[in-house]
Amino acid sequence: MNPTKSIEELKELARKVRIETIKSIYLAGSGHPGGSLSITDILVALYFGGYVNVDPQNPYKPDRDRVILSKGHAAPSFYAVLALKGFFDKELLYTLRKLGSPLQGHVSRKHTPGVEASTGSLGQGLSIALGMALKRRLDNLDYKVFCLLSDGELQEGMTWEAIMTAKHFNAKGLIAIIDNNNIQLDDFVTKVNSGIYPIEDKFKASGWHTITIDGHDFSQILKALDEAVKISEEKPVAIRAITVKGKGVSYMENTPAWHGKAPDREKFIEAMKELGVSDKEIEEFLTKYDR
Amino acid sequence: MFLYTKDAPKGDLRKTYGETLIELGRKDPKLCVVDGDLSTSTKTAMFGKEFPERFFNVGIDEQNLIGIASGLAYDKDRTVFASSFAMFLTGRPWEIIRQHVGYNDLPVKLVATHAGITVGPDGASHQMNEDIAIMRAIPNMKVIVPADNHILKKILYKAYETPGAFYIRLSREKFPVVYPEDVEFELGRGFILKEGKDITIVAIGLMVSHALDAASILKENYGIDAEVIDPVSVKPIDGELIAQSAQKTGKVVTIEEHSIIGGLGDAVISALAEKYPVLVKKIGIPDTYGESGTAIELLRKFELMPEQLAGNIYKWLNSSK
Ligand SMILES: Cc1ncc(C[n+]2csc(CCOP(=O)(O)OP(=O)(O)O)c2C)c(N)n1
Numbered sequence: 001m002n003p004t005k006s007i008e009e010l011k012e013l014a015r016k017v018r019i020e021t022i023k024s025i026y027l028a029g030s031g032h033p034g035g036s037l038s039i040t041d042i043l044v045a046l047y048f049g050g051y052v053n054v055d056p057q058n059p060y061k062p063d064r065d066r067v068i069l070s071k072g073h074a075a076p077s078f079y080a081v082l083a084l085k086g087f088f089d090k091e092l093l094y095t096l097r098k099l100g101s102p103l104q105g106h107v108s109r110k111h112t113p114g115v116e117a118s119t120g121s122l123g124q125g126l127s128i129a130l131g132m133a134l135k136r137r138l139d140n141l142d143y144k145v146f147c148l149l150s151d152g153e154l155q156e157g158m159t160w161e162a163i164m165t166a167k168h169f170n171a172k173g174l175i176a177i178i179d180n181n182n183i184q185l186d187d188f189v190t191k192v193n194s195g196i197y198p199i200e201d202k203f204k205a206s207g208w209h210t211i212t213i214d215g216h217d218f219s220q221i222l223k224a225l226d227e228a229v230k231i232s233e234e235k236p237v238a239i240r241a242i243t244v245k246g247k248g249v250s251y252m253e254n255t256p257a258w259h260g261k262a263p264d265r266e267k268f269i270e271a272m273k274e275l276g277v278s279d280k281e282i283e284e285f286l287t288k289y290d291r
Numbered sequence: 292m293f294l295y296t297k298d299a300p301k302g303d304l305r306k307t308y309g310e311t312l313i314e315l316g317r318k319d320p321k322l323c324v325v326d327g328d329l330s331t332s333t334k335t336a337m338f339g340k341e342f343p344e345r346f347f348n349v350g351i352d353e354q355n356l357i358g359i360a361s362g363l364a365y366d367k368d369r370t371v372f373a374s375s376f377a378m379f380l381t382g383r384p385w386e387i388i389r390q391h392v393g394y395n396d397l398p399v400k401l402v403a404t405h406a407g408i409t410v411g412p413d414g415a416s417h418q419m420n421e422d423i424a425i426m427r428a429i430p431n432m433k434v435i436v437p438a439d440n441h442i443l444k445k446i447l448y449k450a451y452e453t454p455g456a457f458y459i460r461l462s463r464e465k466f467p468v469v470y471p472e473d474v475e476f477e478l479g480r481g482f483i484l485k486e487g488k489d490i491t492i493v494a495i496g497l498m499v500s501h502a503l504d505a506a507s508i509l510k511e512n513y514g515i516d517a518e519v520i521d522p523v524s525v526k527p528i529d530g531e532l533i534a535q536s537a538q539k540t541g542k543v544v545t546i547e548e549h550s551i552i553g554g555l556g557d558a559v560i561s562a563l564a565e566k567y568p569v570l571v572k573k574i575g576i577p578d579t580y581g582e583s584g585t586a587i588e589l590l591r592k593f594e595l596m597p598e599q600l601a602g603n604i605y606k607w608l609n610s611s612k
Contacts, residue, residue: 030412072416097412099584099592105414111582120416121378122351152328155350185328186336186348192328193350 004050007218013084014044018248019275020080020093026268027289028097031105033252034259035150036077038181038215038243043081045221046146051229053143056086059113065143066116066132070125071150071179072106073260079103079112087114094289123156125149126176130162133171133236144173144229152184154196166236167207174236175228176208179215181245183256203238215241249274265290293484294471295503301465302440305404308461309334311447312372316342319451323363325349325373327356332463333374333404357384360399361391370398370451377406377419377460385425393429396455401426402447404461407548408576408593409497409586411463418581424553426458427526433478434526436460436547436555438499439469442523445476453478460496462548464586467500469521481529483536487518490608491536494521494546495555502546504597505604513605525555530562537563542611543571544604548595551575572607574600 005013017040025031046052052065069078076096083090088102095101102111106120117128129147136143153159166174178199182189189196200210209231213220221241228237245259246252249271263271265286272282316322316338325347330336339346349356353375360373374380380403381388392399408418426434435450435457437443443461450457469484484499485506494502499521506517518536522529537543543563545556556573563569576593590596594603 028412097414097583099582099588101583103583104416105412105583106416108415118416120414121383152351155328155352155355157352157354184351185332186330189350192348193352195350 005048010044010048010218013048014041015275016084017044017077017080019272019277020083020090021077022249022263022268022271022275023285024076024079024093024096025262027094029262030097031076031262032073032260033076033249033263034183034245035071035179035181036074037247037249037252038245039071039074039148039179040077040247041216041218042148042177042179042221042241043077045218045225047081047085049222049225051144051225052146054085054114056114059087062139063141063143066129066145068117068119068125068129068132068145068147069107069115070119070129070147070153071122072119074148075103075105075107078107082112082114085114088112122150123153123158125153126159126162129174129176130166130169130171133174134169136173142173144175144232147174147176149176149178151178151180151182151189151196154178154199155193163203163206163208171236173232175232176236176238178238178240179243180240181243183245183254183259185259187256199240207235209235209237210240211237212240213242215243216247293469295467295469295484295500297504297507299467299469299500302468303465304437304440304443304461305334307440307443308402308447309337311444312338313341315447315451316345319370321369323347323369323371325356325360325363325371327351327353327375327379329375332376333402335372335374353379353383354387357387357392361387361397364397364399365395367398367454370400372400372402374402374404376417377403377422378417381422381426381458382419389429392456393431396431398454400450400457400459402459402461405463406460407462407496408581408589409462409464409548411586411589412583414583415580420550420576420581421553422460423525423547423549423555427553427558431456432526433457433524434460435524436495437523438496438521439466441468441470441472442474442476445474446523449476449478462497464497466497469499469503476523479524479527479529481520481522481532483518483520483532485517485519487516487540489516489540490604491518491520491533491540491543492546492604493533493543493555493559494519495523495525497548498546498595501595501597501600505600508597508601509604512601515605515608522555525558528558528562530566533559533562534566537567537569541569542608543569544607545571545573545575546595546600547575549575550578552578570611572604574603
């Protein structure tokens with residue numbers, strides 16, 4: 001296990017990840033800020049709270065823990081975490097979505113070290129995670145498989161096929177984390193297709209252990225992950241993390257319009273200020289990188 | 292009769308789709324529209340706003356989307372338009388389209404947006420270069436690729452009036468206007484947009500305007516007089532028109548923003564093989580995946596810009612003499 005960090009340190013890392021997320025989306029001119037910001041604290045807890053055992057120097061070591069970003073459009077915050085973890089140079093974050101960049105619009109195992117599965121088409125990750133959990137048994141290993149899902153992905157049939165099948169095959173080490181920000185692309189989940197609720201009951205009925213938390217409260221996230229890691233050796237675990245889409249940038253928070261667009265220069269500066277970046281740093285960044 | 296010039300204004304295909312859906316919805320109180328959490332992008336939301344009771348945004352569940360559209364259409368007394376991005380509308384639920392929409396020739400009009408590499412920065416996961424191939428393979432399915440918003444409107448009306456299954460392929464990008472507003476569209480009838488005698492270029496979608504530009508460059512730079520054909524419908528394809536042109540020119544090039552496997556190129560080759568076999572050069576996305584980049588950068592990477600097309604056609608003409 002990696003050394004764990006204090007909650008204060010995790011909060012500071014999460015702030016950095018949010019800054020890099022917005023910077024990279026701003027420079028790319030497109031991308032998905034809302035769902036990247038809602039999953040940030042969970043990603044930081046996983047990678048810096050000591051739950052994901054990975055070696056950036058040897059990213060595909062057979063016994064590593066796996067993280068599947070099933071909601072592949074949250075690539076910007078995932079890339080920022082991988083960069084801070086040391087998988088690649090932070091400078092690369094500013095090539096996001098550009099021709100020839102290893103940082104594709106949606107995560108791609110072909111392109112980026114640390115990525116386990118190429119996603120972007122929603123609803124496929126949990127089956128992949130299940131396959132990896134079944135492989136663990138065949139390979140006599142004990143790695144964990146964390147699958148990060150959006151609530152919108154619970155509308156895809158394939159997600160439920162995986163939920164059903166995990167129990168049947170008695171998968172060990174499988175932990176699904178649902179980023180429940182209640183917003184999808186067109187509108188709020190409760191407006192488009194509320195049938196995903198109640199989430200816990202459905203997982204429970206399929207033989208999963210469930211935990212419900214505030215996905216922005218580090219003490220709750222860490223406690224849930226401790227519990228999940230333990231119980232996942234008996235049965236698959238689903239953590240429903242109640243989150244705020246766009247968390248950390250007020251004008252994006254809980255606003256469907258900020259699902260999939262980049263801020264303009266003015267809005268970018270506003271976001272940076274709110275995230276605690278000084279005027280001087282903003283100016284330096286824009287001078288160096290802006291189009 | 293054709294409007295196209297090098298600086299033709301651009302038309303928004305998705306907006307035309309949304310507006311035409313509203314027109315059709317006013318005309319036909321039974322018409323329904325189904326979408327999968329992309330209605331703000333596909334523009335079916337415009338219909339949903341005016342006819343909320345006949346609009347079903349089913350969420351991110353494309354197999355369910357096609358199933359619901361089929362259920363609405365099985366009695367064949369309601370026309371259903373179903374939309375999403377090309378990747379998710381044709382890829383994920385392909386078998387369900389085949390079993391219901393295709394097999395029973397249901398009045399389900401599949402209108403996909405964001406096809407091809409011009410989706411751009413989203414990357415390979417969203418760049419659908421195989422949709423024409425997999426839709427063509429389904430019996431009963433008509434496959435139509437508009438070159439601009441004017442002909443799109445006529446295609447949508449034709450699809451509405453014609454019984455059975457349709458696949459209509461749109462893009463994210465705006466396209467230069469090629470056709471006049473009063474263009475007439477007939478299923479399986481193509482257009483000769485420019486006459487020529489040295490080579491036949493058959494193109495669809497955005498590549499129609501690129502082919503016309505390439506033809507001008509071929510004329511100016513190399514003195515080659517190309518004939519340019521837009522078949523509009525890839526299935527059924529106007530094999531007669533293409534074969535007649537091939538008889539005149541003796542060589543055919545196909546251009547599509549789609550894989551060279553199973554798309555326009557193969558449809559043209561199949562038609563020519565039976566009627567008038569000639570050498571054919573397929574231009575499109577090679578047997579590979581796209582990547583993130585702007586639409587223009589990717590078109591350039593895959594050598595689909597007019598100057599590149601002209602240069603490569605000239606090279607091929609010389610090497611295949
Ligand atoms: C199979 C599939 N259908 C549609 C899309 C288009 N799409 C991209 S993001 C999105 C909705 C995002 O909402 P949600 O899944 O809840 O993610 P989050 O709110 O966490 O960003 C949609 C419909 C897709 N990527 N994949």
